Amino acid sequence: MSIAIDRNKCVGCGKCRTVCPGSLIKLDDSGRAFIKYPRDCWGCTSCIKECPAYAIRFYLGADIGGAGSLVHTEKTDGILKWIIEKPDGSVSQIDIDPKESNKY
């Protein structure tokens, strides 16, 4: 699993770089974020949840069965929305209320 950062969307706030538990994300000369060590990503999604520009997607590597779907989150009105874009263009969304406990 790894992440992809859309440099055209990135506003250079550096929040993803701050939270990455592996210090894998850096800012380039123009101040935009890139993942320097894509193979070292743990898939924790911390960076994705931080990004105010929704510029980061994560995906499963082909070696673990990934088929190219991309995930990101958006937070509105206190609800964390997980948005999954499939290669065929279809989109699924799961909304999570952080105030609700897991049922299991």
Added chain:
Amino acid sequence: MKVKKLDTDILIIGGGTAGCYAALTAAENSSASVLICEKAHIKRSGCLAAGVNALNAYIVEGKTPSFYADYAMNDAAGIARYDLLLTMSERLNKVTARLEKMGLVILKDENGRYAARGNRNLKINGENIKPLLASAVEGLENVKVLNRVNIIDYAMADGRVAGAYGIGIEDGAFYVIRAGAVLIATGGAAGIYKPNNPGFSRHKMWYPPFNTGAGYAMGIRAGAEMTTFEMRFIALRCKDTIAPTGTLAQGVGAKQINSLGEVYETRYGLTTSERVYGTVNENQEGRGPCYLKTEGITPEQDESLMKAYLNMAPSQTLKWIESGLAPSRQNVEIEGTEPYIVGGHTASGYWVDTNRATTLKGLYAAGDVAGGCPQKYVTGALAEGEIAALSMLGYIRDNEPADIPEEDIALHIAEAEKFTGGNNSLFTTEQLEEAMQTVMDSYAGGIKTNYRFTGAQLEIARQKIKQLVILSGRLHADDPQELMYIYELRERLTVALSVIAHLEARKETRWHSFAENLDHPEKSSEFGKKFVNSRLENGEIRIILRDITEGGEPYEHSDR
């Protein structure tokens, strides 16, 4: 290198679960200055980065701390410290209440009481547990946090731990930190064995790949007594995503079945290691692959599972959605992971006394790095952080800080500068890391041999790892982050040698898979009463067998 010198009453190495809670405890009980050094950033570092699923250690209504201690003792087949388990268990509910006050969402029943999951667990929304802990710490006046400082070694003075050395991975500075007392809270060690998916997704592992065993290695090098490295932790996980299986097993009652559809878990037993062993065996005997039987669960259960996994292991939900096969439509394939060294699940780590003092004066340990106390999980790590912090406050009242000798500082800087100096290394850090993982996989009971090993294989592993230690001394780093990678590799190699020595020393098979010794395939009554401990003396690992005491007798802490 630019040198930065700092002074603090209490130094906490690792701002994770145990480290953050220790800082909180120290701040609330004293005016001592506290410094946390964290290799990443405390907001999302360590085990809790992605979130956790449940609080696995809690004393539910009608149960007692000794109920929990007995359970953990039994799951470890008797190799655990009752004093540590009990003192941890006594604090589980207090730290849980504290977590709730910080803002953690815990499921309650209609009477406002926590809703238990089974006999020991609470259901939560644990996605934001680390940011909650971090903001509690960041608001404290006496606590300073240094993010992105990777600690590489203890600073020793007058036969005690007097501080630590670190490298700033963003500023490139060499940090010399003098402290009245030191807490090691760096978690366990991943990446010693070859992972399930060694290619592009090599870091899609259960334990954080960034917890590289620094705390164990620094202790080993400084001559601390360490315990039970032979009790490796191998997790039973969803195939490919390495997501936890407990949510499926406990949440929707999914049973382990083989490809014939037979429930096999009851044939092998239900302890943590037996669940893994059963799966390995079914595969070996031609009844694989193995699954958790989820077919036929309801659409509501599907939805709850999708959400629960997003809150801790999002890749599993992605997999379900991407394939279009929700768990109700397809059983979830399972596999064992590579072995990890994790003192919060098994009993590996520092040999500590009841106050969580290590055998090195001035050094305390808490969380996954501390040994003897398995099944501590999140709340147990918090409890140990609290116990250790209170003990350290006592220690700094009675002991003056020691000065770090200039020669020792110079030696450590010279080592770091050697790695960043002229480049004549044939090998890269990554190559040596892969070589180490291949050796451990093939000769020290990795996935390749179904976790089994012989004494003859361990001897080969030892020779090959020693060779890699020599090669690692000649590696080259272009920047501070690469320098950290060299230190991480060397930590893992140090831990690997201790794991090999411990696997060899326990001449029995006490736990299937965790330590499956083909030369000694049965349990031995003699070893059932012994801890396997070790200490580095003159460059050699010396094994020390210590008796497991009965009836609450105190433990020998040192024979020096």
